[in-house]
Amino acid sequence: MFLALEQVGLYYPGAATGRRAVDGVSFGLARGQIGVLIGPSGCGKTSLLRSIAGLERLSSGRIRIDGELLADAASGLHTPPEARRVGMVFQDYALFPHLSVADNIGFGLRHLSRGQRQERIHQVLDLVGLAHAAKRAPHQLSGGQQQRVALARALAPAPRLLLLDEPFSSLDVDLREHLSQELRGILQESGTTALFVTHDQAEAFALGDRVGVMHQGRLEQWDESYAVYHRPATRFVADFIGHGVFAPAKVVQGPGGPVVQTPLGELSEAGECPLPEAYPDGECEVLLRADDIVHDDDAPVKAQIERKIFRGAEFLYTLRLVSGERLVAHVPSHHDHHVGEWIGIRAHVDHVVTFRRPEPQAAQP
Numbered sequence: 001m002f003l004a005l006e007q008v009g010l011y012y013p014g015a016a017t018g019r020r021a022v023d024g025v026s027f028g029l030a031r032g033q034i035g036v037l038i039g040p041s042g043c044g045k046t047s048l049l050r051s052i053a054g055l056e057r058l059s060s061g062r063i064r065i066d067g068e069l070l071a072d073a074a075s076g077l078h079t080p081p082e083a084r085r086v087g088m089v090f091q092d093y094a095l096f097p098h099l100s101v102a103d104n105i106g107f108g109l110r111h112l113s114r115g116q117r118q119e120r121i122h123q124v125l126d127l128v129g130l131a132h133a134a135k136r137a138p139h140q141l142s143g144g145q146q147q148r149v150a151l152a153r154a155l156a157p158a159p160r161l162l163l164l165d166e167p168f169s170s171l172d173v174d175l176r177e178h179l180s181q182e183l184r185g186i187l188q189e190s191g192t193t194a195l196f197v198t199h200d201q202a203e204a205f206a207l208g209d210r211v212g213v214m215h216q217g218r219l220e221q222w223d224e225s226y227a228v229y230h231r232p233a234t235r236f237v238a239d240f241i242g243h244g245v246f247a248p249a250k251v252v253q254g255p256g257g258p259v260v261q262t263p264l265g266e267l268s269e270a271g272e273c274p275l276p277e278a279y280p281d282g283e284c285e286v287l288l289r290a291d292d293i294v295h296d297d298d299a300p301v302k303a304q305i306e307r308k309i310f311r312g313a314e315f316l317y318t319l320r321l322v323s324g325e326r327l328v329a330h331v332p333s334h335h336d337h338h339v340g341e342w343i344g345i346r347a348h349v350d351h352v353v354t355f356r357r358p359e360p361q362a363a364q365p
C-alpha cells in the first residue's frame with residue numbers, strides 16, 4: 001500500500017475526554033486512490049490527518065508512505081512535516097492577500113529557478129482551470145476560485161500525498177458538489193494520492209475510492225463506498241450512514257435456507273443471510289433503510305404516516321406500523337399523502353443486514 005497506517009494512536013495530554021483522539025487506526029491506500037474519512041464531529045478525523053502530516057507525534061503505531069517509515073511511536077521516529085512531501089488543503093484557504101494568484105502558488109516553489117517556477121505555476125493553474133487568473137489578487141476571485149487556487153498551491157510542489165480537511169465546507173451546496181467532482185478529475189489527472197475529510201456523506205461517496213467511518217477515535221470500517229452503505233460492518237456505521245431504523249427480527253431456518261422474520265415479512269439473501277445460530281434464539285435486529293421500503297397500495301402491511309419531509313424528488317416519510325414499530329421510507333414526491341393517512345408498504349431489501357440486539361440500558365437512578 002502506498003499509504004499505510006498501522007495501529008495509529010494519538011493522545012492529547014490533558015484531553016477533556018480522557019480518551020485517545022485517534023485509537024488503533026489501521027488502513028491502506030493504494031497509489032493514485034482517493035480515501036475519504038467521515039464521522040461525527042470530534043471523532044478524530046482532523047487529528048488523524050494532522051498525524052499523517054507530521055503535525056502531531058504518534059502515541060502509538062506506525063505510518064509509512066511509499067514504503068518509507070515516517071513515524072514510529074515505539075522507536076520515537078518522527079519525520080518533520082516539511083520532510084514528508086505531504087500537501088495539505090484546509091477549510092480556510094488562507095491565501096496571502098497581498099500576493100497575486102501566481103505568487104501565492106509560487107510561494108512553496110522558491111527552490112526552483114525562476115523559469116521552472118513559472119512553468120509549474122502555469123501547469124497547476126491550467127489543471128484547476130484558472131490560467132486566466134494568474135495576475136489577480138485573491139480578493140478579486142470568488143470563494144470557489146480561491147479554493148481552487150489553494151488546491152493549485154498544495155499541488156504545485158508535487159506532493160506524494162495530499163490531505164484535504166473539509167476544503168469545501170464554507171462554500172454553498174451547488175458549488176461544493178461541482179468542485180468535488182472537479183477535484184476528483186484534477187487528482188486523477190495529476191496522479192495524486194489523496195485523503196479527504198468531510199462530514200458530508202454524499203461528498204464521501206462521490207469522491208472516495210475508499211471510505212472510512214470514524215467514531216470516538218476508532219476506524220469502524222474502511223471499505224468501498226458500496227460496501228459501507230450496503231454492508232455496514234458495525235451498528236454505528238449502519239446508523240450513521242443513510243436514513244434507516246433497526247427493527248426487531250428473528251433468523252429462522254426456512255425450507256430454502258435461513259430467512260429473517262421482520263415486521264414487514266420474511267427477508268432472505270442467497271449466501272449472505274446469517275444463520276439462526278448467529279444470535280441467541282435467532283433474535284436480532286434488522287436494518288431497514290428508507291430506500292428499502294416501497295410504497296405499494298396492494299401490500300398487506302399498512303403503516304400510518306407520522307411525519308413527512310419534502311426533499312425535492314422524494315418525501316422522507318416516518319411511518320408507524322400497527323405493532324407500534326417505526327420505519328422511514330423514501331417515496332417519490334408525486335405520491336403526496338397526508339400525515340395520518342395509512343398506506344401499504346413492503347420491504348425490498350437486496351442486502352440483509354442484521355445485528356445483535358443491544359443490551360437493555362440499566363435503569364437510571
Ligand SMILES: Nc1ncnc2c1ncn2[C@@H]1O[C@H](COP(=O)(O)OP(=O)(O)OP(=O)(O)O)[C@@H](O)[C@H]1O
Nearest residue numbers: 012015017021040041042043044045046047048199
Ligand atoms: N489540540 C488539542 N488538544 C486537546 N484535545 C484536542 C485537540 N485537538 C482535538 N482535540 C480533541 O480530540 C478529539 C478529536 O478532535 P478532531 O478535531 O480530530 O475531530 P474531528 O472529527 O475532526 O471533528 P470536526 O468534524 O468537528 O472537525 C476531540 O475530542 C477534540 O476535542
